[in-house]
Amino acid sequence: MNTAAVTITYKVPVRRHPVRLFITQQPLGAAGLIIIVLMAIAAMFAPWVAPYDPLAINYNAMLARPSAEHWLGTDSFGRDVLSRIIYGARTALAVGFLASFIGSTIGAIVGVVSAYFGGKTDMVIQRIMDVILSFPIIVLAITVVAVLGKNIVFGLDINLVIAIGLPMVPKVARVVRSSALAIRELPYIDAARTAGFSHLRIIFRHILPNVVAPYLIMLTAFVAQAILAEASLSFLGLGVTEPTPSWGLMLSGAAADFYEQAPWMIVFPGLAISLAVFAFNLFGDSLRDWLDPKIKL
């Protein structure tokens, strides 16, 4: 009996940092993430980044075209457009993230509760979601803003955030419910029930952590929608009011009056909105692809 030594070479996979992995596997998503990070940095450090006070009126520079002094020109009050865009990122990102977080979180809880209890509870919750879904986002947001009015807390209109977040609830609830329905049938949930755990504990300790992936994907995707909704509401005069810098507001009012004489008043805030929405959409889509095991296969 001859014995021969067989050498098996086994290549241990190198564990790469998830961020590096994401950048390699999802370059477009990474580009989106970089834009988002840059915007967030600009928003956070606006007083140091912005060349001018975004509220300061300058009579001598009214409707000034882009120049070395004012890179993106000035508006009808002589306010620096670049500075207002940088500060406007604060409004966009704060309202966008908060509205998306509130809407997605409530939606996730509603979705899990609906799936977990099933039966009549599920039926009632889903019909309510259907009713909310039947309204277009902007119509529902306009109604909520008109009914609730303004409620400024720490410089942010909380009612505006609710108005934008509310239409997201049913969409997230639907997606999370479908994931939660599968999880509900798994043996460890049965085990938890047999062990006598309360419904609250099962939902929050055992189901919710397992629907984090769809939740995160929805949350990221909705930030873009929230930014767009905030811009639309401000454009319609229902969101942020002058002189607060807001991208949507910069597109309305005097900008509409002077679009022929000073097109930069409209072009640059419009580009800022487009870029932000584009970045969040790229990142959201890539995140979905990256986290979804089915797409990986």
Add this chain to the structure above:
Amino acid sequence: MKISALLLSLAAMLAAAGGSLAADSPKTGGLLKFAVSAEPPNYDCHANSSFAFIHPVRPHYSTLLKFDAAKYPAIKGDLADSWTVSKDGLTYTFKLRKGVKFHDGSAFTSADIKATYDRLRNPPAGVKSLREGTYVDISSIDTPDPLTVVFKLKKTNASMLANFASPWDCVYSAAKLKQDPRFPERNIMGTGPFTFVEHVAGSHWTGRKFDGYFEKGKPYLNGYMAIFISGAPMVNALAAGEVLAEFRGHSPADRDRLVKTLGDKAVVQDSPWVCSLVVTFNTKKKPFDDARVRRALSLSIDRWGGAQALAKVALVRHVGGVMRPGYDLAASEKELVQYPGFSKDINASRAQAKKLLQEAGVPNLSFSFTNRNVAMPYTPVGVFLIDQWRQIGVNAKHEQLETRLYLAAMQKDKPTYDAALDFNCDFMDEPNLALQKYISDDRSSINYSGHIDRALDELYDKQSGELDKKKRYALLREFEKRTLEQAYVVPTIWWHRTIVTHKQLKGWHITPSHYVGQDLADVWLDQ
């Protein structure tokens, strides 16, 4: 040859004159569509003070007298056929038109005039009249016969005849008011050139020609439609010919755009405007009960620099005190610069303002600044004021509200605002009208500041009864000085009115007031 040439040129001249006459003689028919950039909060003339009301509603009503828009400020009869004023200036006798009918077919008589003016000067419980102060000098109204009405005054009033031409004093049916004094709040029923057809909230207001209108052959139009539309969509509608006019006023940018788009189809009319934007402080709220705080906020406003700059982008242009600059009873520039807040040395004024705030214990004052969500000129002036206050360390939060909510916030009974950008617009230059916002709360229905100042009331009464112009002028300067020192209500910048209409709209004339000349009785379409 010479004779034939002469005859030819004569014929040409006659043809041209004939053509011109034909073009200028009113044509009947057509529906006039015009834009109104806000909606009326209710249907009662006596309780309203906004163009949003008068533009769609005025064509349904008549008044005792009215301004001749083509010859402003000349006054002519509306429901009055003729009138006389007694030598002592205390009795006004009006002979009324015969055969005037209300839209429901009932006959108009002197009883309707009496009921209307009684409602205006002494409104029953639950009825709001913004003109109580205007008619405080009337002691009695007599109706010796159905076509005569006699007003007796307690004391002379220099502006009384002009008041009778007020476009706000719509004449209501006495019978309807007897049944329900609040009838006009929810119903439209007058003797005006157009009957009410419908009001679709958020969309439009329509009126149809009243066949029983008392002026034979008028109105020329078959009807009108006021379309509620504002901002850029309104300018687009005007440029596209979907509406032929907007009668309030256009910003310089809108005017330029319309003229560029419409070319020779555009007709531009402009005039100084009997309108100013004023800052009203709620004196029932702290710290605005302190004159030092109010004066500091007024001192920090660079009116001269602001007027010059804002005139390029907004429909404001002139610096003035309580009377429209240029009016013969208004302060001259030399007098104006002596008042607090009107100095041309803005740095000195702001240093003084900071000192006053320090003394009042509110160096870092923060408050809510209520404004209308009507873009022009409220938004630019609101933004301008907030910037001015920032320069003395004051933080004003801008709260722009829809007209109904804005008026609710400034309600006299329960005002909820801190400070507001209010408007002081009149239908003519007249101190008795212009000073209504500045006199005491218990004497004026449009004092939203809530202040009581008997010294101002006394000066107001003196000037009101003073028929000597020089003496009246001096009294007005005293009034102006005190009101600007106390700063319950402070003027900011006066308006300038520009209207662009389509060429086919005829018979409409600009006046310094956007409230006057809006009954559309003389308007016609050249189509």
